[in-house]
Amino acid sequence: MRFELVSLPATAGALRTEVRAFLAEAGSTWTPAVRARSWMGFDRDFSREVGARGWIGMVWPREYGGQERSGLERTIVLEEMLAAGAPVGAHWIGDRQSGPLILRLASEEQKRRILPGIARGELAFCIGLSEPEAGSDLAALRTRAERAPGGWRLNGRKIWTTFAHLSDYMIALVRTSPAPEGGSRHAGLSQFLVDLRSSGISIRPIRDMLAEASFNEVTFDDVVLPEDALLGAEGAGWAQATAELAYERSGPDRYLSSFPALSAAVDPLRTVPGAEAPLGRMVARLATLRQMSLSIAGMLERGEQPAQEAALSKDVGNDFEQALPEQLRALMEPDDMPHDLRALLDDLAQLSPTFSLRGGTREILRGIIARELGLR
Amino acid sequence: MRAIILEQVERLLHEQAGVAVLRGVEAGEWPAALWSAVEELGLPLLLVPEDAGGIGLGWADAAAVWQVLGRHGAPVPLGEGMLANAMLAAAGIAPVAGFVTIGTQAAPFGRFAMQALRHDRGHVALHARDGHVPHANIAREPRDRITPGQPIAEGGLPAAWGPRATRLAMALLRAALITGAAQRALALAVDWANTRKQFGRAIGKFQAVQQSLAQVAGEVAAADVAVATAARAVDARGLHAAGFEIACAKVMAGEAGQVAAARVHQAFAAIGITEDHELHHYTRRIWAWRDEAGSERAWAAELGRAALARGGAALWADITGRDIA
Numbered sequence: 001m002r003f004e005l006v007s008l009p010a011t012a013g014a015l016r017t018e019v020r021a022f023l024a025e026a027g028s029t030w031t032p033a034v035r036a037r038s039w040m041g042f043d044r045d046f047s048r049e050v051g052a053r054g055w056i057g058m059v060w061p062r063e064y065g066g067q068e069r070s071g072l073e074r075t076i077v078l079e080e081m082l083a084a085g086a087p088v089g090a091h092w093i094g095d096r097q098s099g100p101l102i103l104r105l106a107s108e109e110q111k112r113r114i115l116p117g118i119a120r121g122e123l124a125f126c127i128g129l130s131e132p133e134a135g136s137d138l139a140a141l142r143t144r145a146e147r148a149p150g151g152w153r154l155n156g157r158k159i160w161t162t163f164a165h166l167s168d169y170m171i172a173l174v175r176t177s178p179a180p181e182g183g184s185r186h187a188g189l190s191q192f193l194v195d196l197r198s199s200g201i202s203i204r205p206i207r208d209m210l211a212e213a214s215f216n217e218v219t220f221d222d223v224v225l226p227e228d229a230l231l232g233a234e235g236a237g238w239a240q241a242t243a244e245l246a247y248e249r250s251g252p253d254r255y256l257s258s259f260p261a262l263s264a265a266v267d268p269l270r271t272v273p274g275a276e277a278p279l280g281r282m283v284a285r286l287a288t289l290r291q292m293s294l295s296i297a298g299m300l301e302r303g304e305q306p307a308q309e310a311a312l313s314k315d316v317g318n319d320f321e322q323a324l325p326e327q328l329r330a331l332m333e334p335d336d337m338p339h340d341l342r343a344l345l346d347d348l349a350q351l352s353p354t355f356s357l358r359g360g361t362r363e364i365l366r367g368i369i370a371r372e373l374g375l376r
Numbered sequence: 377m378r379a380i381i382l383e384q385v386e387r388l389l390h391e392q393a394g395v396a397v398l399r400g401v402e403a404g405e406w407p408a409a410l411w412s413a414v415e416e417l418g419l420p421l422l423l424v425p426e427d428a429g430g431i432g433l434g435w436a437d438a439a440a441v442w443q444v445l446g447r448h449g450a451p452v453p454l455g456e457g458m459l460a461n462a463m464l465a466a467a468g469i470a471p472v473a474g475f476v477t478i479g480t481q482a483a484p485f486g487r488f489a490m491q492a493l494r495h496d497r498g499h500v501a502l503h504a505r506d507g508h509v510p511h512a513n514i515a516r517e518p519r520d521r522i523t524p525g526q527p528i529a530e531g532g533l534p535a536a537w538g539p540r541a542t543r544l545a546m547a548l549l550r551a552a553l554i555t556g557a558a559q560r561a562l563a564l565a566v567d568w569a570n571t572r573k574q575f576g577r578a579i580g581k582f583q584a585v586q587q588s589l590a591q592v593a594g595e596v597a598a599a600d601v602a603v604a605t606a607a608r609a610v611d612a613r614g615l616h617a618a619g620f621e622i623a624c625a626k627v628m629a630g631e632a633g634q635v636a637a638a639r640v641h642q643a644f645a646a647i648g649i650t651e652d653h654e655l656h657h658y659t660r661r662i663w664a665w666r667d668e669a670g671s672e673r674a675w676a677a678e679l680g681r682a683a684l685a686r687g688g689a690a691l692w693a694d695i696t697g698r699d700i701a
Contacts, residue, residue: 005608008700012701279676279679279683287620287695291602365590375566375570375586
């Protein structure tokens with residue numbers, strides 16, 4: 001694995017200034033609860049404002065609503081959003097993976113119909129991967145799509161689908177033919193673009209431990225999908241889904257999730273004896289993880305496929321963002337913390353278990369790294 | 377240019393370094409043959425500008441060389457020699473033949489040095505070695521107290537080197553060496569895990585071992601990035617203005633080194649702590665080097681103090697404000 005450093009484009013400074021000015025105004029009313037959730041916060045009004053500024057799908061061609069800017073410029077927008085704790089959840093998935101997938105694999109008609117809506121911050125996407133019997137072992141999934149007159153018939157169930165109840169579309173990985181006897185279970189899987197308003201879909205929110213409905217169980221009962229709902233090639237779903245993993249796993253959302261608590265803790269730490277070194281360790285790790293993430297953005301920009309590097313940086317990043325609230329808590333008595341910081345840490349305590357689950361568990365990522373090392 | 381030099385260094389160390397040389401150094405011998413070979417290739421002059429008779433590489437190149445050196449346990453004080461010559465050249469003093477150590481307290485391989493370079497707030501002086509008192513770090517590398525003679529030459533460093541050039545440069549050197557040694561320890565552990573069998577299979581087949589070594593790989597990769605970032609910052613802004621990145625590199629390398637040493641020893645079990653096994657040459661160096669030129673604690677405290685002084689609202693802007701366009 002090699003992590004070559006990148007240099008940011010000359011436009012970086014101006015873009016950063018522009019995004020910061022926007023966030024300073026938009027963020028003036030964000031509570032600690034909003035900032036603790038950040039990309040787990042769903043706010044369509046905010047996403048529309050971001051879209052209006054051209055910061056969603058900004059690398060896509062103009063004819064599909066994009067701005068034709070570079071991947072590194074996009075990364076600058078993302079990291080500024082997350083550092084501010086912006087509620088970007090309504091457009092995050094569309095910008096990060098569903099939009100790029102559609103751009104790569106969908107029909108011309110679909111691209112024209114859907115991508116500009118994502119870029120405007122109007123269309124929200126969710127990811128249909130996990131099923132009741134298929135978590136880390138994703139290829140065990142059982143949801144099926146069968147040929148039907150004029151298209152496909154979809155049956156089965158997805159679960160832990162974040163924001164399905166608030167989204168417009170799901171991109172689902174389902175089985176279109178049985179796994180070959182004795183062959184790879186990765187064969188026979190296909191990706192579908194599912195309009196969540198289709199009849200036969202029921203979405204049941206599952207309340208999480210914060211007593212909020214953030215994820216769902218989505219049931220497909222003879223859902224009829226049009227012919228062009230199939231994305232890419234029939235049977236190529238596994239390769240298509242995993243091709244996006246480097247994008248999904250290497251972004252700033254994999255190390256900045258608890259950054260709002262760190263910035264809120266600095267001023268209160270001024271009166272805490274001995275806080276300098278522990279704080280400095282966090283700063284060193286933060287700055288380094290950022291360079292790793294930027295390095296992968298550079299590889300993606302050059303057309304490389306840094307799947308292993310992305311798994312590794314996500315693992316180290318998740319450890320950091322998960323440990324950070326605890327490290328702050330070790331330095332200050334919760335009862336003595338300013339209200340905002342305490343509120344951030346209270347929420348992050350309950351949110352942070354997901355950091356090393358979503359997008360590939362710690363154990364799966366380390367398995368990927370071990371294989372890359374030559375173990376197994 | 378960097379690729380050619382790295383290949384030369386790698387080949388040289390592969391052919392002429394090794395456990396026997398490390399054992400010799402730890403027993404108090406000067407690796408004379410290896411040092412001669414290093415000098416023949418001009419490696420101590422890598423950081424000296426071409427117009428001063430050197431090879432004129434940058435700090436990113438140097439850090440890459442130091443990592444290779446670390447992977448071999450740094451059997452010769454090439455890093456210190458490179459830094460001494462670079463500082464002499466920067467102060468307008470012609471490089472000297474033979475090994476020049478840095479400092480007079482805990483001077484690396486000081487007993488074998490022809491001269492010692494002393495640096496105090498931008499002022500550089502080259503001294504003969506009148507005498508020495510031998511000391512060693514826990515890796516049994518010479519770290520001697522030198523009695524300096526009269527200065528042979530003196531000069532001033534350009535402002536970009538700053539008042540604590542030696543400490544910054546040595547911290548970057550140690551961070552790079554630690555990263556290299558940790559890479560070597562990990563590679564040894566992977567080989568071992570793929571060959572050592574228990575319960576009828578290679579221990580590397582067990583997820584517990586895989587997960588542990590995968591975490592080492594993550595830490596070491598992060599340290600590698602931190603070192604490269606620091607070296608790039610020195611190339612772009614000079615040593616003095618790269619203090620933040622060097623601090624990050626020393627912290628990250630020290631933390632990665634400890635994770636690597638602890639977990640690799642765990643993977644090797646009893647055989648790894650025997651004198652006969654080569655592992656300890658790398659792990660003891662990691663432990664020694666992380667304490668030299670400022671421990672993680674010292675550099676982290678510096679970063680923390682700066683962050684506290686600037687305040688939480690400036691934290692993100694300050695980190696991104698250091699980007700190199």
